[in-house]
Amino acid sequence: MLKSFLLKDSIEVGCDEAGRGCLAGPVVAAAVILPPTFQHSLLNDSKKLSEKTRLFLEPIIKEKAIAFGIGVVSEREIEEINILNASILAMHRAIENLAVVPEHIIVDGNKFKPYGGIPYQCVIKGDSKYLSIAAASVLAKNFRDELMLELHADFPQYAWDKNKGYPTKTHRKAILTFGPTQFHRMTFNLLGDSLQLDLFQ
Numbered sequence: 001m002l003k004s005f006l007l008k009d010s011i012e013v014g015c016d017e018a019g020r021g022c023l024a025g026p027v028v029a030a031a032v033i034l035p036p037t038f039q040h041s042l043l044n045d046s047k048k049l050s051e052k053t054r055l056f057l058e059p060i061i062k063e064k065a066i067a068f069g070i071g072v073v074s075e076r077e078i079e080e081i082n083i084l085n086a087s088i089l090a091m092h093r094a095i096e097n098l099a100v101v102p103e104h105i106i107v108d109g110n111k112f113k114p115y116g117g118i119p120y121q122c123v124i125k126g127d128s129k130y131l132s133i134a135a136a137s138v139l140a141k142n143f144r145d146e147l148m149l150e151l152h153a154d155f156p157q158y159a160w161d162k163n164k165g166y167p168t169k170t171h172r173k174a175i176l177t178f179g180p181t182q183f184h185r186m187t188f189n190l191l192g193d194s195l196q197l198d199l200f201q
Contacts, residue, residue: 002043002131004036006106006121011066013102014132015091015112018046018140020083022165023175024158024184025148026072027083029090030139031098033066034132045127046137051145054138061135068135069097070143079187088113094136108133155181167192 005012017029040060042053049057062068071093073086081089091107092115105112105120108127112120126133145164152160158174158181165171165183175190184190 001039002134003129004034004038004131006123006130007104011100011103012106012132013067013095013098013104014106014108014126014130014134014136015094016046016108016127016133016137016140017087017090018137018144019165020087021167022185023167023171023188023190024075024160024165024181025144025151026074027078027086027090028073028140028144028147029071029087029094030068030136030143031071031091031094031102032061032068032132032135032139033098033100033102034061034135035064035066038064038131040131043131043134043138045125045134046141048128049138054142057135057138058142061139065135067098067100068139069094069099070139071095071097072143072147075183075185078185082187083185084111091115094140106130106133108137151183155183 013031013033015031017027019027071090073090078086095115105118107122110122112122127137148160148164157178159170163171172191
């Protein structure tokens with residue numbers, strides 16, 4: 001069972017991002033402050049959950065949360081500051097959008113930068129250890145998936161409704177066939193092999 005908090009008797013926020021490994025679209029983060037008594041048997045790392053379960057959990061998380069926030073960093077910002085810094089910036093923006101100021105931050109992964117002088121702790125695989133990080137992973141994933149579905153309506157050839165911008169064979173074949181869009185991350189290895197060199201000649 002996932003733990004309710006890392007630091008007892010503190011307003012603790014859990015943070016996670018979605019879309020770090022994608023070839024297209026923004027990186028999205030969420031920050032969630034849950035009440036200490038919150039529990040839900042289905043809540044886990046969003047990567048372990050079906051889309052149906054994630055969508056089921058979203059309104060429950062939003063209703064029960066003390067506060068939640070979403071942060072988005074665009075493709076062009078990713079190009080400028082790199083994906084690691086963009087992921088951290090997205091989490092900072094998510095925290096900034098909270099209606100309640102947290103006293104402690106727990107972050108999925110091993111990299112973060114100080115935010116507002118608030119103490120923080122990085123937790124490897126935190127989204128499968130702490131409820132607030134798992135909740136953040138669900139909200140970030142759902143929000144980003146919805147963005148990619150909206151983009152899919154204008155660019156159906158890339159199958160973003162299915163791959164959500166991740167580097168699948170279908171996605172890479174479409175990039176080779178139709179070229180990249182303004183939503184592709186041009187500093188990423190879009191084709192995944194030597195064909196990458198031909199893309200920009």
